[in-house]
Amino acid sequence: MDAFSHRVESEADPDPAPGCDAATIVVVGLGYVGLPLAVALARRFDCWGVDISAARVAELRAGRDRTGEIDAERLAASSIRLTSDPAECPPADIYIVTVPTPVDEANRPDLSLVVAASRTVGGMLRAGREAIVVYESTVYPGVTEGICAQELERASGLVCGRDFFLGYSPERINPGDREHTVDRIVKVVAGQTPAVTDRIATLYEAVTTGGTFRAASIKAAEAAKVIENAQRDINIAFMNEIARIFGRLDLSIWDVLAAARTKWNFLPFEPGLVGGHCIGVDPYYLAHCAQSVGVAPQVILAGRNANDAAGIRLADSMHTRRGAKAGSALVLGLTFKQDVPDLRNSRVVDVIERLKWLGHDVTVHDPLADAAEAVHEYGIALDGDAFDRRYDLVALTVPHAEYLALGRDAISGLVADGGLLADVKNALGLRADPPAVDYWTL
Known part of the structure; x- marks a missing residue:
């Protein structure tokens, strides 16, 4: 018998759950973490995906994932059921919370999203179901069994450890990584009781070839x-x-x-x-x-x-290399890493703001970033026609494959006479054979 149908000995443990393939799963949060997980789970289970953003759900129903993690073909082939209304979901055996956990302006943990998601799940829990609520969101030790449990109890009117149970399995999604995907990595799992841990392990083992580690x-x-x-x-x-x-x-x-x-x-x-x-x-x-x-x-x-402080220092180094002369500057790349459209917490913004502060007229280009999101998050307008002119400073901050495919001549050709090409990550590999323009890297 698998862990989903294992007979639980302790009175505090949940009753036997349905067989593995018969379990109903609800994933709350359909971003970089939740969507790939939900698509993987839907291959084996009756899986629902919930996101508070109706626009996000509509986008996914139309076959487009702006995060780039799931292509249109996989999305269309998936049996996942998508909704922005939790009330549409049937009672589930497992709820998985995958919402972001950012920090506030003072760099203190902002648990507002995970608290809101806990309240949502709490409203979905039903007496007699003995469901398991698994958190994948990053938190510090004690949050799941403390803050989250309290919110679940308050919203449901049920008792944690009797009417429903807790679990934790930290997400390990690496945006843009096609090797270490959710269906290949080792999943760390932990439950409120050994039997709950077994059930969570069986859930993830059904969708990942990497297996599980019981914390x-x-x-x-x-x-x-x-x-x-x-x-x-x-x-x-x-x-x-x-x-x-x-x-x-x-x-x-x-x-x-x-x-x-x-x-x-x-x-x-x-x-x-x-x-x-x-x-x-x-x-x-x-x-x-x-x-x-x-x-x-x-x-x-x-x-x-x-x-x-790295972004400020990079901008200062470029400025100093130019003899502390301000001018026109082109920043290539705004996302937080290469070959992904993810703008969250991009530190390229620090480079841009510092260059502006130093007097440079800054143009920003990124072929992957969403222009509306760039404006909304950072007040930065992306220029799709940036390659039509030359600049006193060209800074390759995020070496997207599209930039590298242009080649050294095309990128150095964007630099005006007497200008500087700054290759932050040494991605162009031009140190041994520098281009005709002034070339700088760390």
């Missing part, structure tokens, strides 16, 4: 998620700091890394702009948790400070 507790699973991204943040911060040091010594960080990587256990991190929905956010959740238990998080916040 010791929900808190352990929550903590694993925040340290995964905090670790990457700290390592990148170190790279950004040594890039500054070596720049003062007239050393290229890329030359130093090429030598250092010959050691078998050297970690292959690189300097750069750290944005997005995870690495630039999750360390603040860990720092908040540390402060709540009386620990001053020195390393975590030092890494964040270094990375948050």
Whole structure:
């Protein structure tokens, strides 16, 4: 018998659930995390996808995913049922919450979306169903069993641990990554009881070839998620700091890394702009948790400070290279990483704002970013005709494949006489054979 039909011994555990393929699943939140998960689950289960944005649901029903994670063919072939009205969903066996957990302007955890989603799910829970509510949203240890459980109880009138049960399985979606997709990665799972953990594991094992890892507790699973991204943040911060040091010594960080990587256990991190929905956010959740238990998080916040300042330092370096002369500037790339349309927490914005502050007339181009979203989120107008003229400074900040396909001559051709081509990530690989224009990288 599989875990979904396993006989539960404890009175606190839920009754046997339907067989694996018979379970009804509701995924709440259909963004970068929720949509790929829901599409994968729909291959095995009766799966509903709920998003509060009617526009998002309409877009998906029309076969378009603006995140680029699910192509039109897969979306059309999926049996997932989409709605913006939770009341349309039938009572489910498993509810999975995949909403964003950002930070506010003071970099404090903003749990408003996960609280709202908990209230939504609470309103969907039914007495006698003994459903499981699994959270994938990134939180600090204790949120699922504390804040979320309280909201679920308040909205449902039911008792957690008796009428419904909790689980946690941290999302590991990497936007634009076609190798480490939700149906291939190891899923960390944890439930309120061992039997609940088994049921959650069976759910994910039905859709991923990577298998599952049963964490010791929900808190352990929550903590694993925040340290995964905090670790990457700290390592990148170190790279950004040594890039500054070596720049003062007239050393290229890329030359130093090429030598250092010959050691078998050297970690292959690189300097750069750290944005997005995870690495630039999750360390603040860990720092908040540390402060709540009386620990001053020195390393975590030092890494964040270094990375948050990277955009300003890049702009200053470009400006200095030009002899501190302001002029026309073209910034190529606005999304938080290459080859994805995701604009969330893009630190390219810091480069743009600093260049403007230094007196440059800045034009921004990005072939993948949504123009309306760029205006809405950052007040930045994308220029689709940016290649029709030349600039005193051309900064390749996000090396989308479309830019690289243009080649060195086309990109350097955008630079006016006496201008500068700044290749932030050394993506053009022109250091050994620089173009005719002034060329700069870290």
